Amino acid sequence: MSINWEKYGIKAPYGRSGNRKVFCPQCHDQRHDKRDKSLSINLETGEFNCHYCGFSGCAAEKEPWEKEDRPWRNAAPIRREKPVYKKPAPRQDCSSISGKALEWFKGRGISEKTLTAMKVTEGLEWMPQKNGKANTVQFNYYHNGELVNTKFRTGDKCFKLCSGAELLPYGIDNIKGTKECIITEGEMDALSFFECGRTDVVSVPNGANSNLDYLDDYLEEYFDDKETIYIASDTDTKGVVLKEELIRRFGAERCRIIEYGDGCKDANEHLQKYGRESLLKCIADAPEIKIEGVFTLSDFEQSLDALFEHGLQKGVTIGHDNFDRLCSFETKRLCIITGVPSSGKSEFIDEIAERLNIRYGWRFAYFSPENAPLEYHASKLIEKFTGKQFDKEHLTYGEYKQVKQHLETNFFFISPKSDFRVDAILERAKFLVRRKGIKVLVIDPYNRLEDESEGKNETKYISRLLDKLTNFAQQHDVLVILMAHPTKMQKNKDGEPEIPTLYDISGSANFYNKADFGIVVHRNRLENTVEIYVKKVKFRHLGECGMALFKYNLNNGRYSPFVNGTEPVWDNSNHLQEEIKRREQEAFEASQFNWDDFQPSDEECPF
Known part of the structure; x- marks a missing residue:
């Protein structure tokens, strides 16, 4: 889409964005007050309206290629497509729970009445760990009364989920319309609360796994109406991680943490004792x-x-060894990135985003007027994910559709029409934390936030703004990345700008003082390299100061390490397709696991 202001005689300012006021070509010549700019225009959408004469319309026009008759363009717009899941096959050999199994459950404090209500069954099932059929207890996952998944457990603690079936909370139908709910780490804990009369209980399906993407489909209908959510995770390290992620997604203001007392790891252990x-x-x-x-x-x-048990851990890394030894990221931190114009700051932020998303599944929210319009920014991200130039000659339609669907569920763009206040940006980001589980907020650049200093001391204003960003990062467990431009730098003897520091950012030394991570991106035009300087890492277990050298891949916007003067091997592979294959294999392996990974050892079950 292009915007043809000239067609309507409108003189729009060049290189600006947002809402602006200009002279109206229809009534300006007749106006007594020649200084009055009565025509409001939106530089992103092309809409315009004169508050004096009513002249209005839209200057946006389709590009010639947008007018072409292309079948794929007439298809329904990309939306998040829910996967087609396999349903568990009817099990003809299922029988009522045997007396031995009932006795075992009774010893764990679980009655036959609870097992019946929670639709627990027993029967033969092929178990890959045994390379054959074995008798199993079956925790059946229902949604709207329909069986959608089953977790099988053998007597010697081998487990399996139905391959290709939907991952969802166990007992989800129990909490529809309730004012409260309890969410546990395992099915046995859910049965324990049910046994006590708390039928408003669900369990996460995959143990203490902090990846809660499966919640996205159930938040609005099953959790948004909850006044109180009780989190009943285990007290071990993985349970703590799960607890913190659940709090982040549900909101601390309505969460309560169930504690079991000394000597009890989980709800079932407490019930027994x-x-x-x-x-x-x-x-x-x-x-x-x-x-x-x-x-x-x-x-x-x-x-x-x-922390005492495992020590301070290195944060997440982007997968480039020369940079990873200097810097690893974690949430609840503020990262500030700077560099002279055209040095590749925004490109390197996108490099961080693409690689953290691929490696860890971190979701990103961008407030990035620097990358406007949104379709331009998305096209750059698509190149980084696919390893191919963004055009129909290099990118197949299948790859294009696949990566669009991925961006739809992993990257979110905050682009208000006019309200660029930091509070407005953070309010939208807060919504995305709760609803979409974003882990990173990118603000690119700082100087496009609305100036709310109102003539006050600039240093104090910047200090308060950086405090606000840090507080948001800590309260919502996200990483905030802020890009800020430096002042105009002096040139060296070769006529190139000097390498800036965080102290050179326009406005305040607080850009250095209050950052947890400080990174400078510098393009060396003489050597045709990109120098990434880590100028500050607040906590030493996360990294150290130093420089990592890269070459920029013009084919796809990726960065390749340039080490010891050896030309890099350019990476043009499709990261997304490789990751999808890896996750499919991981999902298959995750459906076959040992119970010891999730529960303390106990006597062998009789089933």
Whole structure:
């Protein structure tokens, strides 16, 4: 789409964006006040309206290629397409639960009444770990009364989910329309609460896995109406990670954390040791999350214990060894990136985004007027994901459709028509944390945020703004990446700009002082290389200062490490297709696992 202002005689400012006021070509000559700019125009959409004479319309026009008759362009627009899942086949050999199995469940505090209500069954099933059929207990996953998945457990703790079936919370139908709900780490814990009369209980389907993408389809209908959500994860390290991710997605203001007391790892263990009334008391005593205020050590004791047990861990990395040794990222941090114009700052931010999304599934939200219009930005991301130039000669329609669907569910673009206040951007980002589970917010660049200093001291204003971004990162467990331009740099003897530091960013030294990560992107035009300087890493276990050298791949916008003067091997592979294959293999392997990975050992079950 292009915008033809000249067609309507409108003189629009060049290189600007957003809403602007200009002289109206229809009534300006007749106006007594020649200084009055009465025509409001939107430089992104092409809409215009004169507040004096009513002259209005839209200057946007389709490009010639948009007018061509192309069958694929007439198809329905890309939306998030829900996968076609396999349904569990009817099991003719299922029988009622045997006496031995009932006795085992009874020893764990679970009655036959609860097993019947939660549709637990028993029967033969082929188990890959045994390379043959074995007797199993079956935790059946229903949605709207229809069987959609089953988890099988053998007596010696081999587990399997139905391959290709939908991953969803166990017992999801239990919580539809309830004011409260309990969410546990495993089916046995869900059965334990059900046994106590709390039928409003669900379990995550895949143990203490912090990837909660499957929640996206169930948040609005099953969780948005909850006044209180009780989180009943285990007390080990993985359980703590799961708890924190659930809090982030549901919102701390309505979450309570169930604690089981000394010597109890989970709900079923507490039920066995102390009985139903005691487990119900754990729910009644569950404390609210302290969003802000004064804390004692007991408020973060589980996280401290996990840190003591495993030590400070390196953060997530982008997969380039020369950069990874200098910098690894984690959430709850503020990363500031700078560099002179045309150095590749935005491109390197996209490199970080594409690689963290592929490697860890992190979802991104962008406020990036620097990359406007949105379709231009999306085309650059598509090149990085596919390894191919964005045109129909290099990219097949199948690849194009596939990557569009991926972007639809993993990248979100904050692009208000007029409200560029930082609070407005953060409010939209907060929504995306809850609804879409974003892990990173990119603001590119700082100087496109609306200036709200109102003539106040610039240094203090920037300090408060950076505090606001840091507070948002910590409260919502995200990484905030802020790109900020430096002041005009002096040129060296070769006529090239000097390499800036974070202290050179226009406005305040606080850009260095308040950053957790500080990165400078510098294009060396003489050597045809890109120098990435890590100027600050606040916590030493996350990295150190230094420089990583790269070459820029013109085919797809990727960066390739340039080490020891050896020309890089250009990476033109399709990262997305490789990742899809890897995830399919991972999903297959995840459907076959040992119970010991998720539960403490106990006596062998009789089924």
